[in-house]
Amino acid sequence: MANAIRALAMDAVEQAKSGHPGLPMGAADIVTVLFSRYLKFDPADPAWPDRDRFVLSAGHGSMLLYALLYLTGYQKMTIGEIKRFRQLGSLTPGHPEYGHTPGVETTTGPLGQGLANAVGMAIAERHLAALFGGDIVDHSTYVLASDGDLMEGISQEAIALAGHLKLRKLIVLFDDNGISIDGPLALADSVDQVQRFEAAGWAATRIDGHDASAIAAALDAAKKSDRPSLIACRTIIGFGAPTKGGTEKCHGSALGADEIAAARQKLGWSAPAFEIPPAILAQWRAAGERGRPARLAWQGRLAALDATKRAEFERRTRGKLAPQKLAAVVGAVKQKLAEAPKDIATRAASEFALEALTVALPEMVGGSADLTGSNNTRTKSMKVMSAADYSGRFIHYGVREHGMAAAMNGMALHGGIIPYSGTFLVFSDYCRPAIRLAALMRQRVIHVMTHDSIGLGEDGPTHQPVEHLAALRAMPNLKVFRPCDAVETVECWQLALESNSGPSVLALTRQNVPQLRKGVDNGNRCARGAYELIAAEDGAAAVSLFASGSEVAIAVAAQKLLAARKISARVVSVPCFELFLAAPDAERAAIIGNAKVNVAVEAGIRQGWDAIIGAAGTFVGMTGFGASAPYKELYQHFGITPEKVAEAALVRLRAS
Numbered sequence: 001m002a003n004a005i006r007a008l009a010m011d012a013v014e015q016a017k018s019g020h021p022g023l024p025m026g027a028a029d030i031v032t033v034l035f036s037r038y039l040k041f042d043p044a045d046p047a048w049p050d051r052d053r054f055v056l057s058a059g060h061g062s063m064l065l066y067a068l069l070y071l072t073g074y075q076k077m078t079i080g081e082i083k084r085f086r087q088l089g090s091l092t093p094g095h096p097e098y099g100h101t102p103g104v105e106t107t108t109g110p111l112g113q114g115l116a117n118a119v120g121m122a123i124a125e126r127h128l129a130a131l132f133g134g135d136i137v138d139h140s141t142y143v144l145a146s147d148g149d150l151m152e153g154i155s156q157e158a159i160a161l162a163g164h165l166k167l168r169k170l171i172v173l174f175d176d177n178g179i180s181i182d183g184p185l186a187l188a189d190s191v192d193q194v195q196r197f198e199a200a201g202w203a204a205t206r207i208d209g210h211d212a213s214a215i216a217a218a219l220d221a222a223k224k225s226d227r228p229s230l231i232a233c234r235t236i237i238g239f240g241a242p243t244k245g246g247t248e249k250c251h252g253s254a255l256g257a258d259e260i261a262a263a264r265q266k267l268g269w270s271a272p273a274f275e276i277p278p279a280i281l282a283q284w285r286a287a288g289e290r291g292r293p294a295r296l297a298w299q300g301r302l303a304a305l306d307a308t309k310r311a312e313f314e315r316r317t318r319g320k321l322a323p324q325k326l327a328a329v330v331g332a333v334k335q336k337l338a339e340a341p342k343d344i345a346t347r348a349a350s351e352f353a354l355e356a357l358t359v360a361l362p363e364m365v366g367g368s369a370d371l372t373g374s375n376n377t378r379t380k381s382m383k384v385m386s387a388a389d390y391s392g393r394f395i396h397y398g399v400r401e402h403g404m405a406a407a408m409n410g411m412a413l414h415g416g417i418i419p420y421s422g423t424f425l426v427f428s429d430y431c432r433p434a435i436r437l438a439a440l441m442r443q444r445v446i447h448v449m450t451h452d453s454i455g456l457g458e459d460g461p462t463h464q465p466v467e468h469l470a471a472l473r474a475m476p477n478l479k480v481f482r483p484c485d486a487v488e489t490v491e492c493w494q495l496a497l498e499s500n501s502g503p504s505v506l507a508l509t510r511q512n513v514p515q516l517r518k519g520v521d522n523g524n525r526c527a528r529g530a531y532e533l534i535a536a537e538d539g540a541a542a543v544s545l546f547a548s549g550s551e552v553a554i555a556v557a558a559q560k561l562l563a564a565r566k567i568s569a570r571v572v573s574v575p576c577f578e579l580f581l582a583a584p585d586a587e588r589a590a591i592i593g594n595a596k597v598n599v600a601v602e603a604g605i606r607q608g609w610d611a612i613i614g615a616a617g618t619f620v621g622m623t624g625f626g627a628s629a630p631y632k633e634l635y636q637h638f639g640i641t642p643e644k645v646a647e648a649a650l651v652r653l654r655a656s
């Protein structure tokens with residue numbers, strides 16, 4: 001059965017003249033034992049909520065996964081798809097892509113991410129099991145990880161968190177082949193992985209990864225463990241390839257016809273390319289059918305569940321927000337703000353919104369990378385999640401931004417949870433690879449990122465984001481929200497929660513800002529991404545002032561200065577570029593307007609703003625790094641003030 005995987009991997013990579021045969025050939029024995037005897041899955045229902053998850057963290061070995069999906073009988077994974085490995089539109093892209101190929105649990109390729117996603121999946125499983133009971137939620141998360149996965153820094157964050165939370169249903173199978181692209185691992189690494197995992201609170205063992213009974217024994221032990229488990233499986237990369245096996249030569253290129261012929265002989269595999277002998281295919285298909293009774297039994301248990309609980313489980317698994325609930329909560333928060341306006345930091349406004357949102361939406365699981373008090377992400381209703389109590393909804397991720405963001409992806413992929421996090425905006429750089437994958441996989445994860453500009457003050461340029469808004473706005477399918485006041489903050493929270501096909505970042509201030517939106521306002525004005533906050537007094541504006549976040553108040557003050565000089569200006573708040581730029585042309589043009597002069601104000605770099613103010617527009621913001629000082633002085637020092645904005649507008653008006 002393992003040789004079937006090896007043959008398909010060799011043949012598909014050869015046909016594509018590109019790909020990675022070494023890992024599938026080396027790890028074939030491990031996954032054969034796992035898929036034929038342990039993994040709880042049913043190819044007839046790839047989305048069965050209580051299936052075991054299998055994460056191929058070493059995504060370059062994608063043919064391993066595609067071979068398994070074909071062999072075990074996932075309907076869409078035909079031999080034709082295997083033959084079209086790495087071709088446009090096939091179900092067998094270079095690296096596994098979630099949402100593209102049924103049976104692929106997460107998009108992998110950037111090493112280390114899959115392992116960290118799996119930690120999030122295992123957290124989600126424990127959490128939902130605590131809420132809905134072991135009859136409904138009781139599955140394991142298996143990972144196949146390579147040397148590269150374990151060398152990446154994110155793996156340390158992931159395993160430390162998993163060990164701390166005692167995620168006993170997480171089992172990592174390490175393809176311990178001692179080879180990476182440059183050659184023997186000894187060139188660059190001498191970590192004892194077993195000791196490393198043990199130090200992080202895992203059960204860890206080392207076995208021969210080509211010995212089926214040793215693999216089974218290790219899996220049996222891992223399933224009984226009260227801790228997460230590492231099974232370091234000694235393997236030979238490219239097992240079966242007579243001259244290239246055991247070397248980096250089989251890691252990432254086609255083996256060539258001669259080597260494949262010799263490998264077939266060595267493995268005793270006489271079937272032609274892409275053909276699996278019927279008896280072996282039948283064994284594999286039987287392995288794929290193994291899980292059906294378990295799935296049907298599970299369906300029975302779900303059906304027997306109390307109707308309300310079942311409906312809630314199904315709602316959460318589908319990622320559907322409770323109808324009307326969100327709108328009602330947002331409306332109530334806005335009502336309170338209309339009655340008693342709050343001149344508070346948007347991070348505090350976010351907490352104010354979250355106090356209500358986290359009560360109404362039990363699927364929200366929050367956290368912070370050790371900045372809870374600064375990010376204001378923990379609400380009164382939230383207990384802390386711990387190894388002793390997985391029902392908690394607030395996760396102390398520790399100082400592990402990258403691991404946090406990747407674990408959140410895993411939770412979202414698992415389903416049943418809307419994860420949100422907390423860190424400083426400047427550390428979005430530490431999360432970026434995971435945010436990118438959330439965007440690529442269209443996952444609803446929400447990053448609360450506070451201290452969003454020089455407005456954080458004394459901590460200085462290391463902590464002051466300058467280019468981060470632009471960098472995040474550059475990412476496809478990510479929404480970056482930068483609300484200007486308490487009302488916009490709750491509106492942006494609503495939009496982020498409703499964005500069920502992509503991640504969001506909420507960039508929030510440390511410093512207080514005035515509430516600019518007064519009175520009762522039922523619509524969500526942020527939904528268009530930008531809107532006219534203050535119209536020109538005499539109808540025809542000579543100047544349009546655009547701003548986001550804390551700089552909207554500066555634009556509003558600048559408008560008054562201009563009015564005092566009989567110059568008519570309007571103010572447009574721009575809480576979300578992506579929504580604004582996606583609006584129909586006419587709508588966008590109407591909001592941009594046709595004033596003689598456009599000025600944008602943002603305490604960041606200009607990049608991106610030209611799409612709104614045009615190349616001829618004037619930008620008031622940052623051109624380099626910030627500095628350490630009280631924030632009001634910094635705004636003066638860098639010239640981001642109402643006076644400077646008004647002056648910039650006047651200069652342009654005179655020149656026009």
Ligand SMILES: Cc1ncc(C[n+]2csc(CCOP(=O)(O)OP(=O)(O)O)c2C)c(N)n1
Pocket residue numbers: 020022023058060061109110111112146147148149152175177179180181237251
């Ligand atoms: C973050 C990241 N860096 C680099 C790469 C490129 N890359 C792909 S596989 C690999 C290492 C291969 O070694 P190993 O993980 O041991 O896999 P094996 O050779 O056993 O297949 C590298 C550097 C990547 N995919 N992701």
